[in-house]
Amino acid sequence: MTIRVLIADDQEMIRSAFGMILGTQPDMEVVASVADGERAVEQARRLRPDVCLLDIRMPALDGLEATRLLAGPGVDAPLNVLIATTFDLDEYVYRALSNGACGFLLKDMSPALLIEAVRAASTGTSLISPAVTVRLLSKLAPARQDSTVDRPLPEPLTDRELDVVKLVANGHTNDEIGAKLYVSVATVKTHLANAQRKLAVRNRVEIAAWAWRTGVVTG
């Protein structure tokens, strides 16, 4: 199952570097190498590679716009697009991801990371350059930093407690939870009480709120 890759970058040097790096992998093949966005879209549509590795800065059509055409909302049979750029700008990251890109790489990354990213992208999963991630995370969680640092001992939830918490967040009663987990209501209440203490909350709604906030449950 060879991973077929399209490379689009206006710099000849970058194209060949990426090509050589990916060429070291027996299961990867560069099926096209182009220098501008229009050709990238054209070739991508024709060849339907497993991964499109696009630079942002390109003549004719930039990588972000090309991404939208290949993977954006409303496109049927979207392709897997990886954005690679020298410029670490939040604006680029947002636009890339909202245009359907499934990865965002900086060109100072290691070859191994590029390979990992391409492999991840080929299955539709994502990889974002560490530097980008960290910067974004620091924006996401600045408010929590202070409150978290002085917190004495964060007691992690056990598996079972987590099970109960999830079901609570889905609106189930203790009876229902007991039935679903094949335990008695007493057990459910025990787990719930422990989770409540560990999370430092007062009732099940706050438990549910925690679950939603932290992504334990979705929707």
Add this chain to the structure above:
Amino acid sequence: MTIRVLIADDQEMIRSAFGMILGTQPDMEVVASVADGERAVEQARRLRPDVCLLDIRMPALDGLEATRLLAGPGVDAPLNVLIATTFDLDEYVYRALSNGACGFLLKDMSPALLIEAVRAASTGTSLISPAVTVRLLSKLAPARQDSTVDRPLPEPLTDRELDVVKLVANGHTNDEIGAKLYVSVATVKTHLANAQRKLAVRNRVEIAAWAWRTGVVTG
């Protein structure tokens, strides 16, 4: 320049798996392998490895707390800590990073990614599991809400009902809600019962879930 690694995980299987993966690299060496947090801290301080690979759930001292002791604010000569866990919880990510960890990995990652993460950590840079990153980013840039838009309710909520619903979603009891809105508990219960009927849900947790899902309240 060998990268010296400490592994801490309560599961023997995981420790040996990590050890074997890292052992394939000529420039990496596992200098310690322990099963609980206290030993991790103790060995880390003594051996000063280039990277500490810590599980979160461990006896004696969990990985997050161990991280704080080894790399947290106020620690001089902090070590490079990588957190590895089965549980993809935002709460864990926040704490790990605010406690000084320079990476956050899920145990379902590929071996190549582990190696990359360790290599990144050894120089103090960061790597976070793709799945984590994507979820966090999707929160950061909520421009992608396309499917399952809640259709307008057959019976819309009144202003007052919405007030009550919001407070419910924030985890307040009926008493507290009454106090905040300067009405009696009876009134709160009336609004709540009406909202419950209109939203076709069974209890306040589901009301809260609706509020979170539709964005009536935010995290």
Add this chain to the structure above:
DNA sequence: GGGCGGCTCCACCGAAAGGTTGAGGACGGC
């Protein structure tokens, strides 16, 4: 004026959740 919808409140009751204490079994580490 009369009707209607929204907001307020009451009383009563059963159901559900919250809090506490205690206890037993399984499992793994020391």
Add this chain to the structure above:
DNA sequence: GCCGTCCTCAACCTTTCGGTGGAGCCGCCC
């Protein structure tokens, strides 16, 4: 074997919710 953690269950009690059926008040509109 001992100890710690986790999972399990029980009994008891208080608090909170959920459900029902009322009621009065206000503003609006026909």
